[in-house]
Amino acid sequence: MLTLDSKIPQGPIEEGWTNHKNNLRLVGPKNRPNYKVLVVGSGLAGASAAASMGAMGYHVECFCFQDSPRRAHSIAAQGGINAAKNYRNDGDSTWRLFADTQKGGDYRAREQNVYRLAELSAAIIDQAVAQGVPFAREYGGKLANRSFGGVLVERTFYCRGETGQQLLLGAFSALQEQLAAKNVTMHTRTELMDIVLVDGQAKGIICRNLETGDITSHAADAVVLATGGYGNVYYLSTNAKGCNVTAAYRAYKRGAGFANPSFVQIHPTSIPASGDYQSKLTLMSESLRNDGRIWVPRNPDETRKPNEIPEEDRYYYLEERYPRFGNLVPRDVAARNAKDVCDKGLGVGSTGYGVYLDFGRAIEKLGENVVVGRYANLFEMYERITDEDPRKVPMRIYPAVHYTMGGLWVDYNLMTNIPGLYAIGEANFADHGANRLGASSLMQCLADGYFIIPVTIGDYLSRNPYGQVTTDHPAFKDAENAVRQQQEQLLSINGSRSVQSFHRELGKLMWEHCGISRNVAGLKKGLKLIPELREEFWQDVKILGSGRQLNQALENAGRLADFLEFGELMCRDALLRDESCGCHFREDHQTEENEALRNDEDFAHVAVFEYKGNDQTPELTKEPIEFEALPLASRNYKT
Amino acid sequence: MRIRLQIWRQASRDDSGHMDTYNLDGVNPDMSFLEMMDHLNEDLTKKGHDPVAFDHDCREGVCGMCSMVINGQAHGPKQGTTTCQLYMRHFNDGDEIFVEPWRSQAFPVVKDLVVDRSAFDRVIQAGGFISNHSGPKPEPNSILIEPEVAEQALDAATCIGCGACVAACPNGSAMLFTAAKVSHLGLLPQGETERYPRARNMVKQMDKEGFGSCRNYAECEAQCPKEISIAFISRLNTDYLKASLVEPKDRRGKMKSQ
Secondary structure, three states, X not given: OOOOOOOOOOOOHHHHHHHHHHOOOOOOOOOHHHOEEEEEOOOHHHHHHHHHHHHXXXXXXXXXXXXXXXXXXXXXXXXXXXXXXXOOOOOOOHHHHHHHHHHHOOOOOOHHHHHHHHHHHHHHHHHHHHHOOOOOEOOOOOEOOEOOOOOOOOOEEOOOOOHHHHHHHHHHHHHHHHHHOOOEEEEOOEEEEEEEEEOOEEEEEEEEEOOOOOEEEEEOOEEEEOOOXXXXXXXXXXXXXXXXXXXXHHHHHOOOOEEOOOOEEEEEEEOOOOOOOOOOOOEOOHHHHHOOEEEEEOOOOOOOOHHHOOHHXXXXXXXXXXXXXXXXXXXXXXXXXXXXXXXOOOOOOOOOOOEEEEOHHHHHHHOHHHHHHHHHHHHHHHHHHHOOOOOOOXXXXXXXXXXXXXXXXXXXXXXXOOOOEEXXXXXXXXXXXXXXXXXXXXXXXXXXXXXXXXHHHHHHHOOOOOOOOOOOOHHHHHHHHHHHHHHHHHHHHOOOEOHHHHHHHHHHHHHHHOOOOEOHHHHHHHHHHHHHHHHHHHHHEOOOOOOOOOOHHHHHHHHHHHHHHHHHHHHHHHHHOOOOEOOEOEOXXXXXXXXXXXXXHHHOEEEEEEOOOOOOOOEEEEEEOOOOOOOOOOOOOOO | OOEEEEEEEOOOXXXXXXXXXXXXXXXXXXXXXXXXXXXXXXXXXXXXXXXXXXXXXXXXXXXXXXXOEEOOEEOOOOOOOOHHHOEHHHOOOOOEEEEEOOXXXXXXXXXXXXXXXXXXXXXXXXXXXXXXXXXXXXXXXXOOOOHHHHHHHHHHHOOOOOOHHHHHOOOOEOHHHHHHHHHHHHHOHHHOOOHHHHHHHHHHHXXXXXXXXXXXXOHHHHHOOOOOOOHHHHHHHHHXXXXXXXXXXXXXXXXXXX
């Protein structure tokens, strides 16, 4: 049984973070260079944390598997970043951003965490602007805003469709400044392989240099994981190809609790896979649903081209099923319905897994120029990928795995239950409950990295003398040997199937049994099939070359080996959470209108799993969620 | 589709490298170029040959990791497109396609099509930032920025740091990359304070890394997947010229005296 002390501040929610900060222990400026902190990952959370702590004077080392920290997948975020600035005078406030986020997450997040996120949001914009992030401006020279899903105010700041890129480049340049000042050392093309614990405290990591294959030890006083989400367990997702669960999963195997692993956000509008060779999915902004109408042919044997199908033979299923909201139903409802019509054989495109998003009516009504003006970038991106002009032929879209709300369990200081091991950004579970609102991921990563971890880490460090452990400690040698052994084992199998073919199969399994909608029989089947596939992987995978060189198949195999275990944990959590909430939709728990039906009596908790050994069932510990500031209400976007 | 590939193979930094020929069947026109490479690697693995190493990550044209010279052009024949966003339908059945890594002294080949672009990061470290600590900052609307200026800055800031400009330039110059960063920060009032030392230091580092000089070939702009304008290079030249008129003084030591 895990002991989970969330360290949530007591008292009024508005004063929680201030009071908490005032009571934290600090490390003095002269002492900070003595403390070494390892930051794993260089996306928005990792780069901002490493830069902030470096600037404070801590001795920071930062690690990323790409060739430069600027490549991390935060760069691909499109739409924007939320902040409760209330520039539009439309009634926004810290409280409203807090309430929107909590409601959007279907009341499965800690109130104090969410409130702090909302409280810090405005300072993130100030910080980013000071770094030179060129946010969109109005003609008077002031910052512009746009609106986003799930809220009634305009609070999203943006740089065209590349907000993530600009924010990451801001954090990246801050990191480069600290590299130049020699406060931070960067290790690129370096992948975390294990976390080293000494007397129960995180004291370092084991890495593999991806170019040379060298296995190296790094000792430190604290370790911060900023290693992102695990959407690639589905093989096809909107994540970058390199995104993986390895760091978080290795932490879990070392005793860190893994919270809500089954909470996965599936985005309704991505470009569908065109064949078995598909390697990733590309998101199309959901703003397209403002003017596009979604339909499939009524006849499963339809052979006509979409433009030749008359109105009466088109099934506008969202408009028919949800007459009040039509094409603008929430993300999860849109995604589930698309899967439903395709499962019934009505899907379009070469694979049968796609639905039309049609701008014909909008163009007729508003004129081509207006519609194209609104969505120029998206139309161009779509045409580039599919070679079809959405002005003439309806777009084809399908849901895709996008973001993972689950992650390592952390307390209010963002520390896991392993002392000295922190998790920030998408790698932790803390702020989005069972569903994340649009434009909130960038906000969370930067709140964690710029403002929270630089303060909270001092509280832990100040209680521990620095430099207690060096890499000479036997724990490092043992961990290094285990990593080498696993590498050798993978290389020695010399079976018949490529790593990619196994990953594709796992992805299909997860999508089928632990995807958009879940049921008991499917999850149980997943729990049976995943271990079988894992077994086959360890007997039949084929990896050429050696471990002493750049070997991309070997890298992927190591990541897949962890996904093959982790997928099972996701299915287990999805099975045990016998309710629907947010993105976790259990077919046996829905309202008459196909909405998620929560069970607050039994499931208003964070499900935290503890690793108990290979082939042992992980143990579940529940952290109850209290609702003091904002009473529970059902998630209703209809009235 | 069936294609014939001529691919640069190089086992390691020290290896001399050579072109190898591969015939590949079953290429679908809807495959992206990288999916075609995946398909090739699957095929090579099956036959027991070492797969081709290449850099890639986001596969949506923004991370800047993919880097192939295809038929002599950085990121291939389609304008304003990264390799990952290039599709096989732009080639014909039976085509012979040449695939090489970025060629530049400053970007040594690591393996096959993978190069070391850390020189770019060192150019940024020389001044590609606005000095900052994390913490309370001025209210952003207290500094008004004309939308035209913000948009111009964004036009420059949109650089993905892929290195195509260097690969495209007959001189292997990194001027477009450096100019994009100098312009992005120098256009904004927040970046004004460090504008001239930034231009001077980044250019100095650029030279030190072994990038060639700019001769206005404009191939960088033509092959840049983000279509960044060479007008930024003239801006850099102006800033650099101004910067070189004043002898740099580093007063930081004295400033800290007590």
